[in-house]
Amino acid sequence: MTSLPIFHAADPAILTRRNLIQPAVRRRRQISSSLMLSEALSSSSSSSGESVDSGVSLRPLRPSFTVPEYIESVEALEYIGWGDEKAAELWARWEILKQTERNEATFETDFLEYALSAVPCPKLEDRQEDWNAEMLNWGVKTELREAIMDEAYTNIRLTETAQYWVKDTMEIRYLSLERLQRDSQMRAQTSTTSTSNTNNTTNTRGNPVVIPQPATSSTVPGSLALYKAIAKDRVRQDSTGKISIESLVSGIPSDFRGVGGTTLYFTPSLQVAEHYRGYIRRRYEASAPLMLALSIPNSFIEAIPPYILPFGDLWKEIVYTSRRGLLLRGDLKRIHRLPLIIAPIAQSYSRTISSLDDYHQISSPRHVLHVEDSEAIQYVFQGDDMLYRLEEYGEVKDIS
Numbered sequence: 001m002t003s004l005p006i007f008h009a010a011d012p013a014i015l016t017r018r019n020l021i022q023p024a025v026r027r028r029r030q031i032s033s034s035l036m037l038s039e040a041l042s043s044s045s046s047s048s049g050e051s052v053d054s055g056v057s058l059r060p061l062r063p064s065f066t067v068p069e070y071i072e073s074v075e076a077l078e079y080i081g082w083g084d085e086k087a088a089e090l091w092a093r094w095e096i097l098k099q100t101e102r103n104e105a106t107f108e109t110d111f112l113e114y115a116l117s118a119v120p121c122p123k124l125e126d127r128q129e130d131w132n133a134e135m136l137n138w139g140v141k142t143e144l145r146e147a148i149m150d151e152a153y154t155n156i157r158l159t160e161t162a163q164y165w166v167k168d169t170m171e172i173r174y175l176s177l178e179r180l181q182r183d184s185q186m187r188a189q190t191s192t193t194s195t196s197n198t199n200n201t202t203n204t205r206g207n208p209v210v211i212p213q214p215a216t217s218s219t220v221p222g223s224l225a226l227y228k229a230i231a232k233d234r235v236r237q238d239s240t241g242k243i244s245i246e247s248l249v250s251g252i253p254s255d256f257r258g259v260g261g262t263t264l265y266f267t268p269s270l271q272v273a274e275h276y277r278g279y280i281r282r283r284y285e286a287s288a289p290l291m292l293a294l295s296i297p298n299s300f301i302e303a304i305p306p307y308i309l310p311f312g313d314l315w316k317e318i319v320y321t322s323r324r325g326l327l328l329r330g331d332l333k334r335i336h337r338l339p340l341i342i343a344p345i346a347q348s349y350s351r352t353i354s355s356l357d358d359y360h361q362i363s364s365p366r367h368v369l370h371v372e373d374s375e376a377i378q379y380v381f382q383g384d385d386m387l388y389r390l391e392e393y394g395e396v397k398d399i400s
Contacts, residue, residue: 003070006181008188015187027069035180036065036286065286071181072111078141079177080115080170086139090118112174119170122161131162140166144283153279155369159347169283175233176287224301226266226294226379229277232287235398243292243396245387255346256380258322261336264381264390266294267345272369272376288400296394301340309343311364311375319346319367320359339389341380345369 007021007029015021015035022030068075072094077087094114101108119138135145148157148165157165228248236247250263257263267273273291280289309315318335321328323346328335335341346353347369356362369376381390 003072005069006071006177007184010188011184024069027075028066029069030064030066032064037288071177077115080173081141081144083139083141116167116170119163119166122163134162144169147283150282153282155347156276156279172231172284179233223295223297226268227270227273228266228292229273229280230290230292231280232290235290245391245396253323253325255319256322256341258324258326262384262387266379268377272371275371290398291400292396293399294394294396300393304340306340306342307338309341311344311368315343316359316362320353320362323353339382339386343378345376345378
């Protein structure tokens with residue numbers, strides 16, 4: 001079965017002249033790290049153009065990477081994190097599935113969705129100390145298992161299941177291959193147009209954006225900076241290069257939302273965000289994760305105003321209910337009507353919290369995220385209306 005190549009037929013010749021790609025060997029290509037780490041978003045953290053000093057190296061760990069030649073292939077399955085035997089098994093089943101779809105003219109299965117479906121659903125009795133053995137049993141290759149289990153990021157790892165981190169990492173890796181494919185098609189279409197568009201986009205992004213001030217009085221001048229680390233290929237932009245705030249919305253269950261709804265999580269601590277970015281980079285070094293900064297006028301925050309929720313029984317009950325994937329009922333329903341909540345970030349993945357007898361068993365040392373011995377804080381924006389207001393009064397920039 002044939003698959004679309006990642007690089008357009010006309011592109012390898014262009015890249016070879018620039019010494020950015022090597023000929024295909026065993027259906028794989030060695031490419032320069034500059035192709036993997038190409039800036040999809042413009043960095044504009046300061047007028048000097050210098051990046052934020054994060055403590056996480058933003059330079060590639062090696063000068064080149066090996067990528068599959070075809071976007072749907074056994075090599076692609078290995079690339080995203082499946083071991084050789086498991087990848088071969090999945091590929092054989094994929095070929096049968098595609099042949100069946102062609103014969104019966106049925107709805108076509110998405111390749112990434114198929115690849116991730118091999119990760120089993122979590123069991124309530126899953127124990128964190130068994131993660132490595134479980135992932136080995138699923139067929140996850142050693143490199144990915146070691147990245148997920150890195151002790152330096154245990155506190156972040158414990159916020160989700162092993163299944164979540166395997167799927168999240170595999171998706172990040174596959175999205176980067178799709179980006180390589182899109183970039184290649186653009187280069188092949190016309191290098192002149194591509195260069196012109198790049199220059200125009202850069203100029204547009206470099207211009208300062210005027211943030212409309214809300215029609216409220218304020219005793220707090222200036223603006224607030226909030227941060228979020230995210231894999232580059234998860235972020236979308238519109239035709240002007242503006243970051244789509246919808247692409248930053250979190251999935252469920254999360255700390256404050258068990259079912260449905262729109263929640264957007266940022267942290268006021270650059271150190272906390274950098275710790276998250278480090279874990280993304282640890283799991284996939286071939287694509288530098290982004291550090292996004294949301295700048296909001298203090299008058300905007302003051303006018304909401306935010307609901308400050310410290311660690312305590314109410315925080316415990318909300319997190320306990322939400323992490324179990326349940327609706328907030330009774331008096332708790334009012335929490336979903338609050339546009340902005342400032343609260344600690346929960347540690348321990350949803351299954352662990354679900355296994356507790358009740359929310360009273362939640363404790364700060366075990367279930368609140370700490371970075372450098374400090375309680376990690378999050379700003380939780382809720383509702384579609386809040387997203388529209390953030391687009392109007394705020395600005396999201398890549399400061400990587």
